[in-house]
Amino acid sequence: MATLHTRAAARLMSAPAIILLLCWMIVPLSMTLYFSVLRYNLLMPGMEEYIGFQNYSYFLTDPAFLSALTNTLLLVGGVIVITIVGGVALALLLDQPFFGQGIVRLLVIAPFFVMPTVSALVWKNMLMHPVNGLFAWIAKSLGLQPYDFLAQAPLASIIAIVAWQWLPFATLILLTALQSLDEEQKEAAEMDGAGFVSKFIWIVLPHLARAITVVILIETIFLLSVFAEILVTTNGGPGYASTNITYLVYAQALLQFDVGGASAGGIVAVVLANIVAFFLIRLIGKNLEAEPWHAPFPPAGRPSSPSSAGRSAS
Amino acid sequence: MQTRSDYGRHVMNSVVIAFGSTFLGLLIAIPAAWSMAFAPTKRTKDVLMWMLSTKMLPPVGVLLPIYLMFRDFGLLDTRTGLVVVMTLINLPIIVWMLYTYFKEIPGDILEAARMDGASLAKEIVYVLTPMAIPGIASTLLLNIIMAWNEAFWTLNLTAAKAAPLTAFIASYSSPEGLFWAKLSAASTLAIAPILIIGWFSQKQLVRGLTFGAVK
Amino acid sequence: GAETLTIATVNNGDMIRMQKLTGDFTKANPDIQLEWVTMEENVLRQKVTTDIATKGGQYDVMTIGTYEVPIWAKQGWLMPLEFGADYDVDDLLPAIRDGLSADGKLFAAPFYGESSMVMYRKDLMEKAGLTMPDAPTWDFIADAAKKMTDKDAEVYGICLRGKAGWGENMAFLTAMANSFGARWFDEQWQPQFDGEAWKKTLTFYTDLMTEAGPPGASSNGFNENLALFQTGKCGMWIDATVAASFVTNPKESQVADKVGFALAPDAGLGKRGNWLWAWSLGIPAGSQKVEAAEKFIAWATSKDYLELVAAEEGWANVPPGTRASLYDNPKYQEAAPFAKMTLESIKAADPTKPTVDPVPYTGVQFVAIPEFQGIGTAVGQQFSAALAGTMSVDQALQSAQALTLREMTKAGYVK
Amino acid sequence: MGSITLRDVNKSFGEVTIIPKLSLQIDEGEFVVFVGPSGCGKSTLLRLIAGLEDVTSGEIQIDGRNATELPPAKRRLSMVFQSYALYPHMSVRGNIAFPLKMAGEDKAVIEKKVADAARILNLTSYLDRKPRQLSGGQRQRVAIGRAIVRQPTAFLFDEPLSNLDAALRVNMRLEISELHHQLKTTMIYVTHDQVEAMTMADKIVVLNAGNIEQVGSPLELYHKPRNRFVAGFIGSPKMNFAEGAEAKKYGAAAIGVRPEHMNLSTTGGDWSGTVTVAEHLGSDTFLHVQADGIGLVTARASGEFAVRHGDRVYMTPEPGRIHRFDAAGLAI
Amino acid sequence: MGSITLRDVNKSFGEVTIIPKLSLQIDEGEFVVFVGPSGCGKSTLLRLIAGLEDVTSGEIQIDGRNATELPPAKRRLSMVFQSYALYPHMSVRGNIAFPLKMAGEDKAVIEKKVADAARILNLTSYLDRKPRQLSGGQRQRVAIGRAIVRQPTAFLFDEPLSNLDAALRVNMRLEISELHHQLKTTMIYVTHDQVEAMTMADKIVVLNAGNIEQVGSPLELYHKPRNRFVAGFIGSPKMNFAEGAEAKKYGAAAIGVRPEHMNLSTTGGDWSGTVTVAEHLGSDTFLHVQADGIGLVTARASGEFAVRHGDRVYMTPEPGRIHRFDAAGLAI
């Protein structure tokens, strides 16, 4: 697969994508880096001056920063836990044949394709609203005091909303993984005397491990920059209770128009994202390179497999 | 209401941006994915991971630089500008997904084409692309969905002419009069095509979204 | 060829009505076409500010408020407006006109103006055995609110803004604080949240809302409260005067015929708790289409436009609060029972001297410095948290004081 | 311990009947091979015995007790799957220990039994590897290890060698035979490879479309096939058949002669023909001959037989080795 | 037309040398088989010839012209891949026509050539099917069809039969031999199955770890293996080796006897041992014997030889058939 000729062509053909992405990353990022050491407020043009790391020290000592950091991690972690637990449960349910499966699957998947703003609005005004919302109505008809979700438990509410959006994704992937579980493996476990629970713990769950890591990777990528849901529902409040890093940077950039401060914040966010990415990609990259678990038995007798594996690994 | 009669224009913008960026993205990504899948080097995995990691950067962090560049290139509020941005932000995912699908195509077949006298371009056009059609189609669909639903850049880089549906819906994001009926109508219209596309492609999507780790 | 004006505007009822009526303008000016960009308030502010500050040039006419105009005018970002004699600049209400002018030049034309006032349910007030005076005190309001509250029937004595944002809860709270003798800064730009006056204000506000406010108040803004009031869930509502036409419109409001109006309350210190705001139209400096834009603005803010709306939609729906002549019009007075109260509220606000004690800034419910949006919203978050009960009043004030001081130091006001 | 009786077992999937009605007796300690072409129902039959599928009607007895309704885990049978169905995330040790763990055995007991099984199967040094780190033959052995730790009444094998390459297949075949000699447990073994069937079985069951064509020892089937199907299926290369005139001579509708029962000559004989391909293996020579009036015939000569493509050869069937069949295909 | 010469060809992947330095002459019209254990570099060598890999050093000549730098498409060679590498989205017709289309041939010419190829390969009635609608053997034939339409100077086959089942493999083997007789084009055929090598080749090249162990006709290799590696590799079942005392008797470090060159008896002979497994195939009997002082020995008897597991047997190597090797493993 690899004569000099093809290798040269390959380099040429991957160049546009790599160069474009490099530009897309480096140009704005270096501008941001540059802005981050300036006093630069959009509303006060002509006053730009170099102020060193002052923007950074302001951003990092901002009392909002620590809560934003914790909120970001809680949000990512919470959503991941909920979607994975819920996703496994839903996948197990959907894996059983039942009437109307197609419709149910569509319903389960739908939230993933809804724009985040729209779904957040629906949750805020139709479900969680303490006066008009469905939950309040249910509480009242049960004789309970309606709970003001977004005010009393803002972060948890946002986690719930975001988890609702991502549950389908997790479900879809886990379901697919579940269906790829070798039928013979399940039968072997059955012959070995494993009941439903044992089968789940010893066979199904380990089989899903790989799918679960993938869910974690992808969700983390997107959840680190959750924004629309917060903007629409709580505006980061009350206090800083639901402000995450992205929202904090947003507030700097588009409420205060403090380009310098926002740039510093942006760089901090980039660094944080990279720290997370570093660990994640380590974890998952290893997992992705390992042989997939569901096809672990390349027929040993087929002599082509060792040599082709040798080629692709290079 | 006047803006409501502009609904058609917003739909057109959404369509142009979603499809335009997806096609442009595929055009750039197919060759890249080809070389990563079939002529990998030691650094290929790293390059792929790096591409993915660009997705982790918070967009607000670079909004202003992009805004200023767009202003200077006269791309503000143009479909072209948005097509470019959507292409770039989705490019890593496109490359990844295609890479995943291409990896599943036996290299033998491309070599056979080469033995049969096909040039590189012909190899890609006549053999690789048709074979990867299901994968390419689902990549295409996912990207249309992502571009269709993208709300940050569309909102911040458009005004009137190029504003897609997301920006239009944002004008409702605070209740006002008959708000609910309108929001529901508008969002249903915005979501319906995506739901349909999503439904048809869900199986393929899983493979692509998980980079082939789950089949 | 035809010129196209791109107009950025807010998604308020009056603005949307104007969009429907543009046929009148384009008929008279066939060479001008109008392109509307309607946005929610926050989004609008973000986009027009970014655009004007970076000279993006995406908009030819911008809808902006009394907060932006003086700041932007000072930066030279807005074209001064010079209208012909038939526009009758002198007819504009002085408080409003002052707010939109700098160095004696008008930089934006008011589309509608507003102050705030008390709107209340006459029937509930009667049931509670009280009579609303024209100029109530806060104590009266608190007393009445408690008496009107019937939580089982989902009737809450008072609805006030609680959603964080400098244009949301802080608009109300700043105006209220003014009447309690509080101020944002002293003359050296020192934040004043550690003073007694703010503590009184915030305590009064949270206590009142806890006892007589609706649940979830900390996420209620103008629109949410409007909906609550229109569906009969509020006894009183202190908010923008423009709301008056909505709550008295039988098509939208279930309580249209039961609404009374009163001036915003005071605490006997000589300032009432009302604000002043005007959504106005301005032209960014450097625009290529100044002439056409000016023509459009003149049309949209003219006396004739008021007549046009009256003819099409009735007098009650004309954009209020900009022209003295409107309030002299008997037809308007008849159709709009709130006209008098609105005018008096507007007159009662003084953006140049908003507080009991002297301050270095202008603006009633805001501080007209660029940093205020950020600071105001951040402080608003603290107060919203206090209302939600996730923070005590003292904590909220303390962190408001700290963060304001920080930002003001960073911006160089406080040395 | 280890006898299995099928009585009128019938299996249909929906409308389609896969196994019409079948009775079979498997004795204790026997090595029984089910053989037959692909799709004939071998796996289905095995899965019925294992309890992985329900019989549509009929009865399955294990050790004299009715087991028709018992779940797989209760039948005390062990199965080795074609794909081995190893648990990929468990080590070899974990795989072998799994059935014992499920049975709630003691840690110490498990350890001992796993060690024993590993010793028997030469897996001791691989106990901590994962299945993907093993070669095909080793995986195969792990699967067997998982089966033997439970000390089942019988082993079921479903084409356990079909994923291995030729050389390994021969080795594993010997190992399984060895194991049977050692354990003396009943084994039921499914394959579609007649060489495997011949070399391993005590008793071969030839299946065709869900029906039993013949049951017997390997040599019984080789020497006395009951019909053309069995005659053609058993033996490699396949038996040559002749019909028409040539068969008439022997008073049959068709006759069959195995390639190895054909005397070859370049000078003269009963049948003559042209060599299309001559395969010289050194140890043997296989001739594919276009025989006049008969068709393509395969003949085998021990050692070398120096002919080439296009040469003429003569063939004489060994007299006592001619199989005769009537019009219905039954042996006469 | 069709001669290929490799001169000092060397191939390394990075640090690892797969083919140290190799020279080989392939003559016009020859059927050459590369055989050797898995991983020995057969495929790599073939791919070097095809141009799918660059040689690290050395020269490849095709028809006397230096082709070392030519891209695959220019070498006028056709390759049949192990996986067939059919284009799944094209019909059989499209697959066969593809090389011609790439060469920019006329529509009419393409049509004619495709029809010809299809006729030769019995594919005419499948021309409009997609590869997935074909059986393994048919796919194989399509792959060959795609190779022959171009009328290449030589065909390269990389284990084309290893994906087929045993019966089909025999058939396809015959078909490819037939094809070679018909077309008389040079063919290079890679396999690791020595039976294929023996039956098909004019000339066998035995490779081991990138080195050529021996080149020769099948029977040459069978009768005169140059060393132990070739002796063990060619012939099935494998040659038995004896070392030590037994070998000394013959004045060698080791001797080798093929299973088919061993006279068996239950009463007496040179070597004695215990039967571990007796495989009765009817046509032959294979005995795996634990021979005293020698180790595990395989012996073959034609027809039946009635012994069982545990019986004692005696074996006498045929005198002229004993291969002797020195300490370095070379034949003496």
Ligand SMILES: Nc1ncnc2c1ncn2[C@@H]1O[C@H](COP(=O)(O)OP(=O)(O)OP(=O)(O)O)[C@@H](O)[C@H]1O
């Ligand atoms: N679950 C099922 N539903 C319907 N038909 C089935 C099912 N399982 C098997 N069959 C059919 O039953 C027949 C016998 O299948 P079985 O797997 O027993 O064949 P086999 O003899 O094992 O073949 P092979 O040698 O290819 O493994 C086949 O025609 C198959 O299609």
Ligand SMILES: Nc1ncnc2c1ncn2[C@@H]1O[C@H](COP(=O)(O)OP(=O)(O)OP(=O)(O)O)[C@@H](O)[C@H]1O
């Ligand atoms: N691209 C490559 N990079 C590194 N090593 C390779 C590459 N391709 C092949 N190899 C190595 O070269 C050796 C020979 O491989 P090759 O495929 O030629 O073997 P083979 O003889 O065809 O084996 P098989 O019979 O299994 O097909 C193997 O050890 C293989 O791992």
Ligand SMILES: [Mg+2]
């Ligand atoms: Mg089967």
Ligand SMILES: [Mg+2]
């Ligand atoms: Mg190979």
